[in-house]
Structure formats: C-alpha cells, structure tokens
Amino acid sequence: MKNNQPHSGDDMGGTKANTTQTYSQTPRSVRNKTKCARRVSVGLILLLLLVLGGGVYILYRTGQLNRLRPHTDSSSSSESDAKGLPDIGNLGMSPTSAGFKQPTADGDLSGYIIILDPGHGGKDEGCGYPFNSSKYFEKDINLSIAQKVCTELQSRGAVVYMLREDDSWISLYSRLAQTHMICMDILEENNALPFSEKRAAELRTLLQQSVLINDDSVASGGMGIMVGSGVGEELEELMEMEYQLENVLFISIHLNSSESYTYHGAQVYFVTDTSVISSEKNQQKSNSEFQRDDFPIRDEYYGRKNEENRLLANCMYDCIVEDIPDLATNGDKIAADNYAVLREHGLVGVLVEVAFLSDTGDREFLLEDSNLEKVAVSIADGIVRYYEQLPSISAEKSE
Ligand SMILES: [Zn+2]
DSSP states (O other): OOOOSSOOOTTTOSSSSOSSOOOTTSOGGGTTOOOOOOOHHHHHHHHHHHHHHHHHHHHHHHHHHSOOOOOOOGGGHHHHHHHOSOOOTTTTOOTTSTTOOOOOTTOOOTTOEEEEEEOOBTTBOOSEESSSSOSEEHHHHHHHHHHHHHHHHHHTTOEEEESOOSSOOOOHHHHHHHHHHHHHHHHHHTTOOOSOHHHHHHHHHHHHHHHHHOOOOTTTTTTGGGOSBSOOHHHHHHHHHHHTOTTEEEEEEEEEOOTTSOOOSOEEEEEOHHHHHHHHHHHHHHOGGGGSTTSOBOOOOOOOOHHHHHHHHHHHHHHHHHHOGGGOOSSOSEEEEOOHHHHTSSSEEEEEEEEETTSHHHHHHHTOHHHHHHHHHHHHHHHHHHHHHHHHHHHHHHO
C-alpha cells in the first residue's frame, strides 16, 4: 500500500495502547489525520503459530537473542565478538563524580554507548512523497541517516547498537525489548546487573518473547511487560536499572510530513512524567484499547529523567540548526510528548524529526547524500554538547 498519509506513528507508538492513533506530535494543524493500520487478525494467526511451533522456534532463536552485539563493519565483526564491549569507564557514575569521563574538546565519545533506532522499515514506509503515489519514503532516508550517524559516532569512539540494519519491518515493542536486553548485556558485561541470576533469566525470557512475537497489538502479546498504562513491576525494575546507564543514550531517527505543506525544519521530541501521564489520562477517556480486559491500567508512574531528556532535546536541536541553519523549523523546536519508543525504557533519549519530507526545500536537502552526512555530524555534536552540559543538571539535583 502506498503511503498517502502524513507521517504514520506506527513504529513510535504515540500512545500506550498503540492502536489506531493520531500522530500526536505532528504540528497541531495536521493532527488527527493519521492512522496506523491495525493487524489484529494477523497478530492472532501469528500467536497461534507461535503457540504451535513456538517451542522449537524459541529454542532455535534463543542462542542468537541471548546477546545482541554492537554494530560493527563486517570486516571487523570477529574481532568484536572476541573482545565483547570495550571498557565502559563511566558506568554507574554520576557526571559530577571525579571519574566521569567527559567527551574531549574535539568531540571524542569513547566510553559512550548509543542505541540508534532508524524509524519504520519494510511494510511500514513511514511518510512518503508525493502523498498519493510516493516516490520517496521516510524509512529509506531514516536508515541512511542512521547509518551515517553510526559511522560518525564510531569514528568518535562510541559503541553503537542499531535496532534496524536493513529494510526489514521490526515491531516497535520488539525494538524496545531489544533495547532492554542490550542494557542488561551492558551491565552484565560490567558485573553490575542489579538482579539475581534467576531474576535476570526470567526478565530475559519475557523480553525474548516480545522480540520473537514481533507484533505491537495487545492481542498478540508482543507488547509483553510493556502492555498497559503506567508501569508494571518488571518494567519498573528494568527502568530503574537503565537509569544507572548515564553514558548510554537512545536516539530515534524520523522524518516529518505536513499534509498542508505548512511546516519545515527539524524538531526534537522527548518524554517527561507529565507528558506521559497527561496523555494516558486523556486516552483513558477516549481510546477503546484502554477499555480492553487484557489492557492493564496501572498506577501513574513517576521517575523518568525529565530534565536530562529535555536537555538532550535542546542540545540536539541547537546543534542541528547551528551546523545546518536551513533546518531551523517554523514549528515547535522541541516538545515533550508520549512516544512509546522513548516512554518504555529508562534511558535518556530523543526522537529526532530531521526535516519535513513534504517541504520542497527540506526534501531537496534530504535527497542529497552529502547533506545527510552533515546531519550525522550535527547529531553527534548534539550528543557531545549534552554530555558537556549534563554536570550542571546533576549538580542541581544533588544540592
Ligand atoms: Zn516516522
């Protein structure tokens, strides 16, 4: 199906229920015009197949899923497998503590880990242009940008995980489950996993199920421990674990689209406790998924890294526009919203809408490969600036 909608929120999960939903952080004038397709029947068939054949399949895949490797060039993969993760000196240290290693003045990021999420993929094309018979698709440009960001970050010494490496469709909750597993790997490698072996194995099993089901519907079970509003016990344990990882960031790469051709430029989104809770309260009244028997409504959850998320969004937007003034937006520069891709883990993270595919100037910019290199450099610069400014937040908190 050709994408004739402005930006589908499908793989960002604008709502907790992640059902038919608006792309809630598109500028207001283009809100309420987007829907993501539900694939409940497909989900049920998949679930049935899983129940029947799942035992064998899970055994087959478990070896692969036990440990997710950082991205490497194919030429150097065996070396990386042998070495595992490099020395992560910052682990569990506050940026105000003496041993915390700041990025160097030349932008070196050794000791930092970045999880990159290239939005959409496969059957989910994201936004397209032209609207009715698209020639250009967001999913392809997202991947191209993310690959360049990956290369740029690695050249600065960072370790990078890519949640999508090719044009395959990976469900949102599968990506999130992988993110939790990566965080468990990082802590385990540093002998800092805050769980017993037994509890770690239980959590891994639950996460692996979400990865394998690879479907975002409530009925499929693919949302796993992340289903429902609020935060359940297992997810809370994982989020508390992830708050320790001050040197790990989550960056989701997307493009925007404006059906009215009104908007242009970059926008950066983040979550706060307030943005998530107010959205969930609204949806409890209006979203039918919230009334399902299998959709748990839990207590409101507080504890997200609100100020860190906001700082990262500000640094990211500022660096993109300082490096590439043409990407200054006429909409909101940054905004707190309720994206599942940022809400369902404890890492500091942002969703970067690099530009509007619907805007002529932005589109011409995006179709030039060398411009995407500039975007990659500016995103890496945003990460460096975040770490330079982070100690001021940590100092305020400890006062
Ligand atoms: Zn998108």
